[in-house]
Amino acid sequence: MKPILEIENLSIDFIQYERGLRRRSLPVIRDLSLTVEAGQVVAVVGASGSGKSLLAHAILDILPYNSRREGIIRYDGEELTQERIQKLRGREIVLVPQGVNYLDPLMKVGPQLRKGSRDAQTKKKYLDALGRYGLDDAVQELYPFELSGGMARRVLIASAVAESPRLVIADEPTPGLDVSSAARILAHFRELAEGGAGVLLITHDLETALAAADRVAVFYAGETIEEAAAGDFAAEELLRHPFTQALWNAMPQHGFHPIPGAQPYPGETKEGCPFARQCGGCTEDCQTGSIPLRGFRGGLVRCLHPERVQKRNGQDG
Amino acid sequence: MLEARDVTFYYRGRKKSPVLDQVNLSVAPGERVGLKGPSGRGKTTLCRLLAGYERPRAGKVLLDGRALDSFRGVCPVQMIWQHPETVADPLLPLGKTLEEAGAVEPRLMEALHIEEGWLTRYPAELSGGELQRFCLARALHPSVRYLLCDEISAMLDLVTQAQIWNFLLEEAERRQLGLLIVSHSDALLGRLCTRIVEL
Numbered sequence: 001m002k003p004i005l006e007i008e009n010l011s012i013d014f015i016q017y018e019r020g021l022r023r024r025s026l027p028v029i030r031d032l033s034l035t036v037e038a039g040q041v042v043a044v045v046g047a048s049g050s051g052k053s054l055l056a057h058a059i060l061d062i063l064p065y066n067s068r069r070e071g072i073i074r075y076d077g078e079e080l081t082q083e084r085i086q087k088l089r090g091r092e093i094v095l096v097p098q099g100v101n102y103l104d105p106l107m108k109v110g111p112q113l114r115k116g117s118r119d120a121q122t123k124k125k126y127l128d129a130l131g132r133y134g135l136d137d138a139v140q141e142l143y144p145f146e147l148s149g150g151m152a153r154r155v156l157i158a159s160a161v162a163e164s165p166r167l168v169i170a171d172e173p174t175p176g177l178d179v180s181s182a183a184r185i186l187a188h189f190r191e192l193a194e195g196g197a198g199v200l201l202i203t204h205d206l207e208t209a210l211a212a213a214d215r216v217a218v219f220y221a222g223e224t225i226e227e228a229a230a231g232d233f234a235a236e237e238l239l240r241h242p243f244t245q246a247l248w249n250a251m252p253q254h255g256f257h258p259i260p261g262a263q264p265y266p267g268e269t270k271e272g273c274p275f276a277r278q279c280g281g282c283t284e285d286c287q288t289g290s291i292p293l294r295g296f297r298g299g300l301v302r303c304l305h306p307e308r309v310q311k312r313n314g315q316d317g
Numbered sequence: 318m319l320e321a322r323d324v325t326f327y328y329r330g331r332k333k334s335p336v337l338d339q340v341n342l343s344v345a346p347g348e349r350v351g352l353k354g355p356s357g358r359g360k361t362t363l364c365r366l367l368a369g370y371e372r373p374r375a376g377k378v379l380l381d382g383r384a385l386d387s388f389r390g391v392c393p394v395q396m397i398w399q400h401p402e403t404v405a406d407p408l409l410p411l412g413k414t415l416e417e418a419g420a421v422e423p424r425l426m427e428a429l430h431i432e433e434g435w436l437t438r439y440p441a442e443l444s445g446g447e448l449q450r451f452c453l454a455r456a457l458h459p460s461v462r463y464l465l466c467d468e469i470s471a472m473l474d475l476v477t478q479a480q481i482w483n484f485l486l487e488e489a490e491r492r493q494l495g496l497l498i499v500s501h502s503d504a505l506l507g508r509l510c511t512r513i514v515e516l
Contacts (some may be wrong), residue, residue, distance in 0.1 A: 047474040049444040146328075149399075150356020175471045178355040178501050204474040207502070250479040252504040258479035260430075262446070 110140025
């Protein structure tokens with residue numbers, strides 16, 4: 001079966017002006033490949049600023065004007081051209097946006113969801129969608145500023161899934177939600193997947209990702225550094241990249257130990273491994289050339305020494 | 318001791334359905350109290366009341382038995398917000414934002430890993446985790462004794478979350494700060510708090 005979404009070697013650059021007319025190009029996503037099969041929830045996890053949201057915007061073709069995109073995005077086996085995405089987005093391909101400020105502040109929730117339609121059928125469709133997330137009729141009469149953070153988020157999700165989409169791109173759908181509301185939303189994403197849709201779940205929260213996803217892609221400084229089955233996160237030894245292991249170790253239930261430092265800014269790493277500054281096992285060959293993404297124990301990893309990562313953990317444990 | 322006594326609060330025009338109805342809560346120095354509850358239950362509103370941004374419609378907010386607005390100078394109760402980008406002036410470089418809150422001890426800047434170069438940048442040029450460090454530095458004025466942390470790490474990745482909390486726990490211990498920690502993550506609250514309250 002054809003995958004519902006295929007991304008091949010996607011790169012995104014921002015063109016900036018520094019001092020007068022001198023232009024520079026800032027690579028924010030480099031050589032990214034990702035596949036979402038129908039019936040699958042694929043999570044993209046990474047630090048803020050690693051390019052997760054840009055990925056969503058690239059698929060929907062809503063990147064800012066000063067950006068340049070390279071690589072191929074295919075939907076349902078065919079390339080997703082500008083004309084095609086304009087027809088599909090909001091219908092077959094939907095976005096659950098990250099910010100609660102994506103709602104129109106001057107329009108009540110109900111009319112905003114219905115996008116102007118007033119017929120009974122549309123009304124019922126959105127009432128059902130709101131009801132599914134525990135929001136009642138009264139919410140339709142409120143303005144966005146009258147909603148709490150969690151309520152606004154549920155309105156955004158209801159708005160997206162009421163159209164019975166085939167590809168859902170959810171950009172940080174759960175922060176600010178209590179555990180039971182978050183679980184209900186994740187369960188619904190699973191339901192959509194079981195009904196044959198593909199779901200791309202973008203989040204910084206590994207726990208959320210693991211609760212819903214079949215596969216997890218980890219982002220670091222605009223690159224995929226690991227792709228693993230959700231089950232691999234059961235134990236540190238099953239993970240392949242040192243950054244993924246660092247994420248695992250920083251979870252409150254696994255020791256809460258942070259590694260020092262932060263990911264480099266876009267354009268800061270000219271060559272070699274972008275994680276080198278934070279990595280305990282960095283060697284000389286990590287500092288030059290580009291590090292390829294390759295298969296390793298049933299997953300993908302962008303590290304020259306994944307077997308050493310294994311061994312080190314073997315000794316610790 | 319920071320206390321909310323029988324606090325009731327409703328937003329304008331919603332008198333019939335108050336967000337908070339006779340709520341009681343106390344935080345002692347050195348204590349780390351977790352606050353959890355479903356969304357829309359008034360967790361942030363309670364923090365705003367405790368920090369003095371709003372006044373309760375009924376009931377009292379007291380610090381060591383005195384009304385909060387009777388304290389002069391920097392308010393000893395400071396709030397740290399969920400979205401750091403919404404509480405830093407977008408038109409000021411961050412160094413200026415910090416200055417407005419009074420001099421920040423160099424020790425804090427070091428412990429929070431705030432780099433010299435960040436001081437001349439604008440909020441839009443830093444990531445959420447970096448901005449949140451500034452918000453912490455700004456809130457940790459020497460006269461501050463209570464911190465209200467409203468989902469301060471919900472938007473951060475796990476590594477940054479652990480970095481920030483490890484710092485804050487150490488600082489709270491050192492200065493015997495009282496913390497009120499709002500979060501939806503049971504694992505996080507379990508790790509951080511001495512006591513957990515449900516709203």
